[in-house]
Amino acid sequence: MGHKNETSRVTRIWNSLSYKIGSTVARYPVITIIFCLVLSAVMSIKLALTPKVSAIDGYASDDSMSRHEFKTFQQFLDSDGPGITTAILIRSSITNGSLLEEQRLKEVVKVSDFISTNFKLNVSGVEKNFNQFCRGFCQANEPVRQYYNGLQILGKNQTDGISKRIDLSYPTSNFFGRKFSLIPNFFGISMSPEGQHLNSSNLIVLYFRAERYPDWSTKTVKQWELRVRDHFAKEYSSDLIIVDVMSQTVVESEIVRAGLSLQPFLIVGFVIMSIFCTVTTMFSAVYLYSQKATFNKVALSIIACINPFMACGTAMGILFFCGVTFSPIMCITPFLVLAISVDDSFLMLHAWNRLESWRTAPLDKPMREHMMGEVLVETGPAISISAFTNMLAFTIGAITSPPEIRIFCFGNAAAIFMDMFYQATFYTACMTLLGDTKNSEGVSEKTKRIQERMGNVVGRFLKWYVNAISNIFVSFGIVLVWAVFIGFAVLGLTRLHVELRPSKFFLKDSPMLYMDRLRTNEVVPYYTPVHVIVNNPGDLTNDSNVERLVELKEKLEHMPNAIGAPSTKFFLDDFVQYRSSFAEEIEMDIAEDDSESEKSDIEQFLEWPEFSFWRGFLRFDNQTHPHNVTKFMFTTGFHGQDLKDWNKRGQLLKRWRGAVEEFKDDFNTTVFTEDAFFLDMIDSIPTVTWQTTLATFIFVSLVCFLFISDILTVMIVSVATLVTSVGVFGYLSLLGVTLDPVIMSIAIMCIGFSVDIPAHVAFHFYAAKAKKHASSHSQPSPHQVTSPDIVHSTSTTSSSDSSISTPNSFETNLNFALSSVGFPVIQAGVSTDFCALPLGFMELYMAKMFALSLTLCVSLSLIHGLIVIPALLSVQHHIVHAVKRCFGRN
Incomplete structure (x- = not known):
């Protein structure tokens, strides 16, 4: 533990690399910006041209029994992939109307004939209809036709001879010696008084299944099913019956439509984030760092919100070039990256303003290059911890998750990497050109007074807060409340259970919602x-x-x-x-x-x-x-009714x-x-979720240790991360949320997001200790930024004592950490909540869950970063100090 106050070797190497990147980009800002814009444009074009598809089987794990069974079924059908599998759900146009009425049943038979003869596919160069290309399951709807024919004949001829040869009993009928079951086709039935014949039926299901031919592609099969869906949704009209088309293709198209419906809300999120970023950046620059309000600050704030969209376009374009398919859940990715990217921009802008307030030399081109190098030195490790932990979380999630969530994880990991790349290149270049100086000319006396007053208020508040949280009773009280919070979270976690409903993937206006209810209530139980x-x-x-x-x-x-x-x-x-x-x-x-x-x-x-x-x-x-x-x-x-x-x-x-x-x-x-x-997901989701969460937690802790070589500090950050994730799911469970593929992907997201703010605070606290330790033993290392606040606190303390007392040293370190990242992480947390806000207004389960989970995760992370972690560090400090006193060590 003797090395705990030394800067980690990884941090020193990363600082040197960050300085080189920042200064080099600042030397060639225009070239960097052009390169980034061209790369983003090319990849975004690929993104736009990629087909938007979905796969229902993508939520089953690679080694699930269902995949083996599906493959065996396809081999039985001699098909290289799925063929046509479509169900036609027909109900009366009037409530409780029976489809067994002659005209309605006749219309049902017409629908069957129409589908069988009017929708064609090419088979070996010849256009054929369903009756012609169907091979093995062409008679699935014969019970409906024969029942109708039987009713027609019996209605015209009631002789004993005919009655003996035509028996329309339920569940098995007989038509001129040929038996057929009514069970698969007739639902919502009521029986005649004698209990042998159907009295009414409010739902008839027609089945169209055809094995796949070698010259059919998956796209060909899906287009046939969608043509049938579109005809009855847009062209067909009847006063007698209502026709709904259900197939895997139709389900997937509705899931894609739900995912793409998020895109307009990206504009809303961008506008909200741009306004918030502009206002808060302007406020901090003018009232905390005595700078002028300029257009450059507005431009940098808006560019901070453009950066994540460039990253998403580039990352997804690269993935699609590599053969990765689209997944509707990827439409959430821009919101996540927007939240992460703006956080990093806040840190960089805050670091620039702080370094600019200390600058004494003229801000010429070499000085700007040096300043950008120093900005990346100060923010690079914190940004890297955030990026690497998020990438690691999603990478581990990709390894352990089913294909559809794997695509989501790969997309997020790639987008976060590209965001870090653009943050270090594109945004650094923009800051080089647009970063303001501390010139206060033209600032009114009133503004200067407000600036001075705000500076004093912030300074006094920060001093009061640090003194309060350094108090042993306050910090222990916070930890006690935190323990109660954990208890309720664990209670909620024990009540979390799996509940699968395909309706969770559809928009509120989707016809699939009604069809799913109809299937669940009228078909499945019977x-x-x-x-x-x-x-x-x-x-x-x-x-x-x-x-x-x-x-x-x-x-x-x-x-x-x-x-x-x-x-x-x-x-x-x-x-x-x-x-x-x-x-x-x-x-x-x-x-x-x-x-x-x-x-x-x-x-x-x-x-x-x-x-x-x-x-x-x-x-x-x-x-x-x-x-x-x-x-x-x-x-x-x-x-059985329990099968619902x-x-x-x-x-x-x-x-x-x-x-x-x-x-x-x-x-x-x-x-x-x-x-x-x-x-199969009912059993796999809990296992995959906790295994992924545990593996991610372990590796995220290792990444933190690379940058923070203090085991106790890393443990505190790790525990805060774990508690935040447990809190999110525990309290979601208490709110009635159940486990499903969406929540599983959110679990992976929360591990990455929950480490951001605690890591920022803990890293700067650790960095303050490391700098203070280094300053007492050697000269500052190259590119090491030293805050005047620390120098002032150190000199003041040293004047009263030859060595810095431990309590005052802790307060100084905490003061530095909170003054360095306190305002940026508040900006980051609140801005992320604003970013998630538009999703909460969507009538889509996936969007609402991401909004609720993201808001809860970031809010808990913010509380941990600014309240719980300082309290834990305070408790740790007091315990260590007490132990040292017990053993007579200074």
Whole structure:
């Protein structure tokens, strides 16, 4: 601990590098500005031209089960990527109107026909409609058509013969010998008094699924789905029904729209920040440093707010050039960088004004170069700690987070790095050209009196505050209140739980909000399907093998929440019945015609019209064994009001996986559900969040130690950072906020933001001790700026005592730290709150959460930096001093 008052080697190296950067940029300011503007412009063009997309699966971790299951499902479909998967939600145009009324049901069938025939895609150079390019799942909507046809026929002919051949019972109907289930298509139902037939249905769902062709791109598939959405949103009109289109593409487009809706608020944030920065900069320069109010100060304040936009444009352009895709959550990045960048500008402007107030030599070009070098020497370590800790936080977050949040983290880390680069180059060059001198000519006597009065008021307040917080009783009282604060934060943290709702990603006017509620309330509780892929079914003519597969199906059908056999589509049920019913006919056909022997039982089974739809559920080995089924899929349904809760659906998914796991060795079985990407996050989000937070906290502490070689000081900063983050999430939890991907990304952000202000205060306190220690042992090092306040305090103390007493030394160091960064960090904290303000007025969950979290994080960080850390340093000082007295050491 003997080295604790010495400037760290990293700091000395960084000071030397900072001086060289500042003086070199000041020597060539115009060239630097032109280079930065051109670089920013080129990369911003790339940003503007990059497609704005989103990916629902991007919130699932790389090693999640859902990714493996999705890949297996795509392999079953023989698709290199997802094909068309669209659901059409149809409801009556009048409240509680039944879609089973003849005209409404007829309109539903027309919608099905229209989509099947009017939206075309190119397949091998030929334009084909859905009916023509659909292969395996073309009959998903046949129950709706057959039910309508059955109603039409029964309405015209009520004879016993027809009634026996057409049975429109629920859940399974029969139309001229062909059975079909109504469960997947008809919702919001009420039953007839006898309980066998549908009385009404207020929601019908049509499904359009088509496997992807080799010449289709992901963009082609998405354009088809969006054309369907746009037609029914903008062109279709009916007095009978309302048609909504839901697909992953539609969901992603609405998420992108929500993200891009933040862009206009950037202008509002820029204006607010520019005004605040101008007013506070002008105030500090005129009334604290006796400078004139000039246009240059206004220009520097506005440039400080332009700098982060240049950084974001450059960083994102570079990332997109490197192949990184866009993510809607990246639209938050400019707000974060704006808050960080303006903080750094405040420090630089404040340092310039302070150094300018001490200057005695003329401010010629060499002097300006030296001044800019000194500005970066004084502010460089603090700015670097802030930048590196934020970059580190987001980099660690990128390593441990799912892809969509990883993009957000990479974008933030890159933008913060570019902001630090532009701060050291572009903004330094602008300060070289626009930095004002302390010329007070033309200042009115009234202004001079106000300046003098303000200087005295600030000096007296700072002295009073330092004396107060140095008092052992005051500092212990603050620490006690702080401990109570921590207790409530931890209490809130224990109540934090995961809650996933896709609606959190949409704007208030998004049709997805209603569709999500409709799906959650009317579809999911009554029919939640699971697809089971049997990747190695074995010999399907082997009775024991078939029995084992039937056992798998029945295990799922008898699970809790299972609908049972009426919801199951299992081709072996029909195939086994076919083999038993037509065994003799098959043998006779084979005996009469040898050509028939070339066809397997499966092929003959699929040639029957009523069984042909099973082709979509089967896959054959076309190379070696074209007659053998190499894979097949079956589905079964689940229901229950508790499935409205995502956590309950997550538990159901685990039960599905556990059930098929028992048969994995025999048949290599996997399950698939489109909600799995979200459901897997229920377990992964808490783990990833606390692991990322802990790893970030450790590495951020190490970065602080590189610049602050005092272990106790670093511990205080680290604890303040951790408590700020815990406080943010603890009190958000007490306010009812739940854990989700947005909150997970906010956790990473808070670690970086919470270290900024405490690090600034602690570093300057440490720097004051280091300078005082260095001045008592050696000559000042090159580029070392020494405050006249310290020199004055030292000389005053020395006149009364041959050595600086420990209490007075602590107060002097704290005074230097607060006088150096007190006003800038207040500017920074308040300006960041103003920056987040526009987001709070948006009707978007993501924006509101970032606004609330950022405001809470920065406000707590400000309290820690200006109140808690000084109190902790005071307590530390008193304890160390008491220990030394106990052991008789001075």
